[in-house]
Amino acid sequence: MSGNILEKPQSFYSEYTRKPGADTLTTHYCPGCGHGVLHKLIAEALDDFGVREKAIFVSPVGCSVFGYYYFHTGNVQAAHGRASAVATALKRANPDSIVISYQGDGDLAGIGGNNILQAANRGENFTTFFVNNAIYGMTGGQMAPTTLIGQTTTTTPRGRTHENEGYPLRVAELLATLEAPVYLERVLIGDPKYTMKARKAVRKAIKAQIEGKGFSMVEALSACPLGWKMDPVDAKNWVQDVLVKYFPLGVTRDNISEVEGYVPGENGNGRKPLSDRELVKKIDIPSDETxxxxxxxxxxxxxxxxxxxxxxxxxxxxxxxxxxxSQMGMLQQYHVSWLPSYGPEMRGGTAHCHVKLSHNPIGAPLIEKPTILVPMNKPSLYKFEDSVVEGGDIFYNSSLIDTPPKRSDVNVYPVDATEIADGLGNTKAANMVMLGAIIAKTGLLDKEAVITEMKQIIKKEKYVELNQNAVQAGFDALQSVSG
Ligand SMILES: Cc1ncc(C[n+]2csc(CCOP(=O)(O)OP(=O)(O)O)c2C)c(N)n1
Ligand code: SF4
Structure with missing residues (x-):
């Protein structure tokens, strides 16, 4: 909107040509559905804040799954319930972007319940719009976590009971028990007399993100005439007369003015730096370790x-x-990630892990093509040898692997890890022998620092010296090897 001229927001496509069929001017939503109104409030806010070009709309499974038909922004689809995890990654990887996570109640409060809780608790700096229509709309009206007691749905044909299905979840109140969220409000969509309040809340939530304040969410009570098997007018009245009684409108958290924002690239990576609130301060565990x-x-x-x-x-x-x-990498200023993968057995089964050490922020912890492979036994070499990038390194435990790697396009280093560890008096130190060997050839870590800080990896005092010696021995074994 600009001046007094009413026009379609630029944050919508002028024609919805991504939508299949000849009708490219209307949405796929049912008459009386709240989704379209909330879309419009969001699109207008993105326009007015001038952030359309850096906005990313995340639509997960539900009736809003086709958000990308309408929003002329970046669009990413998320699996059911995973919008807040996807939004977290998008915002952290692109701190300048404005990330909108748009979720239904089946999606956010049902399958994605833990996702939203954790994202809100971390204070991720994105904005969530939560459409609470008390039902699974897209799949034909099953019970959602927000379905009211007594409400009939296809899966509660005699009405929801608390004995059988528990009580409806009040998400805005639930998230307000967390420390981190800066702004949470419940609004009502569908009747003009409530729309101005909803519009204000939508703008406030997006502005909080623009200012780098942290997690914000607007919960919008909204009609689903199709799922509720009502005509649009009855559905609109049911929201105002019934739904709102269990889900009171209003702000459950507004800390926006209390928290400092962040400037992307300067003091934040997409998340606001959490200031210690009084409660946290009180229970902070005192530590004199530096x-x-x-x-x-x-x-x-x-x-x-x-x-x-x-x-x-x-x-x-x-x-x-x-x-x-990873721990040593962290002490030595790397960005790090560590992702374990366990076999089904506790001992004797296979295990592997993915470790990234980088000068730059790490997007995802999974590794498909390692630059360095460290097989400690034969099956691991056979399994992963081919995946190593050309020019990469293989450090293999030559005490247990008698057939060396076949690759000629990588650097291959045999390390007698188990034998050296046995010589030091404990086979289990073979892993630290390997660490020393890797350091010797790659220079990835400072060896003296690793030895000094060994107690950070090995918690039992009596094993610290053994493992320090193992790192030194692995280092010595490979330092003189050329290549
Ligand atoms: C992993 C997975 N489980 C189930 C489904 C089926 N499914 C599609 S939409 C939906 C319900 C969405 O309801 P809600 O989040 O309330 O959004 P609404 O449709 O009401 O807007 C379900 C269960 C799916 N697509 N993927
Ligand atoms: S099924 Fe419900 S939520 Fe989905 S478009 Fe129709 S009215 Fe809207």
Missing amino acids: TTTYPLPEAEDRYKHSEIKIAGFGGQGVLSLGVGL
Whole structure:
């Protein structure tokens, strides 16, 4: 909207040509549905704040799954319930963007219940619009977590009972018990007399994100005439006369003025830096331990983003080697990630982990093509050898692998890890021998710092020295090897 001229927001396509069929001017929503009105309020706000070009609309499963037909913004589809996880990733990877997560009640409060709770609790700096129509609309009217007691749905044909299905969830109130969210409000969509309040809330929530304040959500009570098997007028009245009695309108959290915003790239990565609230301060565990940090090691360029896969039998310390690399990486100023993958057995089964050490923020922890492979036993070498990138490194446990890797386009380093560890008096230290060997050849970490900080990886005091010696021995074994 500009001046007194009423026009369709630029944040909508002028024609919905992505929608199948000849009708490219109307939406797919049923008459009387609240989705269209909320879409319009969001689109107008994006226009008025001038953020259309950097807005990303996340539509998960539900009637709004086709949001990309309408919003002339970036669009990403999320799996059912995962919009808040996808929005988290989008915002963290693109702190300048304006991320809108748009979810129904089946999606947000049902299958995605834990996702929204965790995202709100982390104070992710994106905006959620939560359409509470007390039913699963798209699939024909099953009970949602917000369905009222006594409400009939296809899965509660005699009406929801608290004995059988529990009580309807009040999401805006639930999230208000968390420390992090900055703004939560419940509004009503569908009747003009409530629309101005809803419009204000939509704008406030988006503005909070623009200012880098943190997590905001607007819960919109909305009619679903089709799911409720009502005509649009009765449905509109039911929202105002019945739904609103259980879900009171209003603000359940507004901390916007209390928190400092962040400036992308300067003091934030898409999340606002959480200030300690009084409650948190009171229960903060006092700590007098100070952590020493070390400068980023000067390794070759190709190690500025290392994707390391470590694999072996359960019990070989594969996962702890990964943890060790990551913890030491953190102390030495890397961005790190560690993702374990366990076999079904506790001991003797296979285990592997994915470790990333990077000079830049890491988008996702999974590794498909490692730049460094560390097989501790034969099956792991066979399984992962082909996946290593050309020019990458393989450090293999030559004590247990008698057939060396076949690849000629990678650097191959045999490390007698198990034998060296046995010589030090404990087979279990083979993983730390390997750590020393990797450091010797890649320069990824500062060896002296790793030895000094060994107690951060090895918690039991009596094993610290053994593992320090193991790192040194692995380092010595490979330092003199050329290549
Ligand atoms: C993993 C998965 N489970 C189930 C479905 C089926 N499904 C599609 S839409 C939907 C319900 C969506 O309801 P809601 O989030 O309330 O949105 P509304 O349709 O009411 O806007 C379900 C269960 C699916 N597509 N994917
Ligand atoms: S089924 Fe319900 S939520 Fe879906 S478009 Fe129709 S009225 Fe809207």
